[in-house]
Amino acid sequence: MERLRIVFSGSGGQGVITAAIILGEAAVLHNGLNAVQSQSYGPEARGGATRADIIISDSTIYFPKANQPNLLVCLTQESYVKYNPAIRPGGMLLTDSRYVTVQKKVDARQWELPMYETIMDKIKNPIVLNICMLGAVVALTEVVEPESVLKVLADRIPPAFLDINNQAFELGMDLMKA
C-alpha cells in the first residue's frame, strides 16, 4: 500500500487527536498495519489551531510527523489557514463546510462536507463531529475496514454514548459516498 499521511486539524476540544488515535488503533489492532500518531502539543493546543498527525503504512515508519500530508482535514478556518500550505501536491483536502470557507485553489482534490450541520440535524450533539469526520476519512481513503473503527469505538466509548458515535460514523461515511 502507499503510505498514507494524514493531518487532522481543528480547535482544541473538537476531538481531532482522539480521532487520530481511534484511526491508529483500528489500523494497528484490527488491520495488521503500522501506524504512528503524534500531535502538536503546546500553547496552541488550548483553543487555538491544534493538529494530530497520523501515518499509516504496511512497512516500518521511522519519521513520525506528517510534514506533507496526503490528506489534510480541517474543522476550523484557523487550522485551514495555518496548515493548508503544507499539503502534498496532488493530495486531498477535507473540510467542514460550516466552519471552513475554502479561500483559494490549492493543488489538491477538495471535499467540503456539511458534517457539523448533518450531526446537528440528525444527532443534535456536536461532541460526535470528530467521529463523523472519521467516517468521511475512512470512506475516502479506505485505509482501514469500517468494522475495525466500530470495534475500537466499542472498546473506547462509554456504553451510553456508543450509539450516537456509531451513528455519526455512518453519517460521515454516507456524506463522503454521496
Next chain:
Amino acid sequence: MPDLVKFIQGNQVVVEAALYAGLDFYAGYPITPSTEITEHMATRLPQIGGKFLQMEDEISSICAIIGASLTGHKVLTATSGPGYSLMQEGLGYAIMAEIPCVIVNVQRGGPSTGLPTGPSQGDVSQARHGTHGDHAIIVMTASNHQDIFEITVEAFNLAETYRTPVILLFDEVVGHMREKIILPEKGKLPLVERLRTSVKKGVDYHPYLPREDGRLPMSDFGSEHRYNVTGLAHDMWGFPTSNPGVVHGLMHHLVDKINNRVYTIEKHKEYYLEDARTILISYGASARSALHVVESRRRRGERLGLLELQTLWPFPFGMIREKCENARYVVVVEMNMGQILEPVKMSLPPDKVFLINRVDGVFITPTDIRNMLRIIHGKGV
C-alpha cells in the same frame, strides 16, 4: 499471557516495561513531557498491589525511591530536565550508597524551564556529569516503542546487577508518540532479581563486601540485619571512614564496576555499516529521522549507514573507532549543541566528524539531515 499488541504512547510503554521488570514502587512529581508515566503508574500500580506516591517535588521523589529500593523493592521515578536537575543530590547518594534505582528523564528544551513541550536531547552531558564528585553512570536511550520496552527492562537488570542508578534518557517525541508495540510474554525477556545475602539473621553482615564476582549482596533494610548506609565515604560495614586506602578502594570500585564493563553493558544498533562511506551516529528520536534518510538514500544506491547508540554512557569509544574506521564522513545527528559529537571526536580523527543538529524546539526532520549532508559532501544545498 500471550504477546499483546498495543497502540500506546512511549511514556506508557515505560510503565508497562517497568512493571514487567518487577517494579512495585513509584514515587514522582508530574512534569511535561513525562507526566503520562506518573499518570499511568497511578493507575497500574494499585492494580498489582504496588505502591504509588505522588511527592511534593523531585527531591523527595528520588529520596523516596532510594529508601524503597533499600528495603527490597524495584523502583523508578520519572521527570524532565528541571526535575532531573533537582534530583542530582539524591542521585549522588544512590551512586555512593550503591542503591539500585531507575530514573527516567523525558527530555524537553532547556536550560531552566526552557521549552516544556518542545523536543530536545539537551541533557546528555548532564546525565553523565550532573551529580558532583567522581562517578561512573549508566545512561540508556531508545528510538521506538519496542526498544523502549527492552531498554527499560535492561535498565532494571543493570541497576540490580551493578547496584547503581541507571538513567533512561528519552525525549518528547518518543514519549508522546503512539505506535505499535508488542508487549512480550512473561519470561521472554530475562530479568535480574535482587541479589540478597545468604548471611543468616543475627550474623554480622557486610553491606559493602563484594563477592568473588564483584557483586554486593543486599539485605532488605529493616528486616534481617542491622547496618549503616551513608553518603559519606564508607568501609565494608557502611560506616564513615576517611582512611585513604579504604577511600581509594571505594572510588575505584564505584567507577570500575561500570567503566571496566563498557562492552558488557553497551548496546547499539547497526544499519548498513559494512560498506558505508558516510556513517550517521544518532540516538533517541533523532535516530528515527536519520534512519528515514538512510533507508531512502540506500534505495538510490548511496553508501550511507546508521549507528544508533542505545547506551550513551559509559561511552563506547572503542566500538565507535572500530565501526567507523573505514568511513570517510562520520556525522552525529542530535538535538543539542553537540553533546555526543564531543566523545565521537575523541574516538576518531576529528576532521572526519561532523554535526547535524537542531536546537530550536522543532523535531529534526529528514529534510534537515539531507540538506546538511549535501553541504558536508561538498554538493551545495
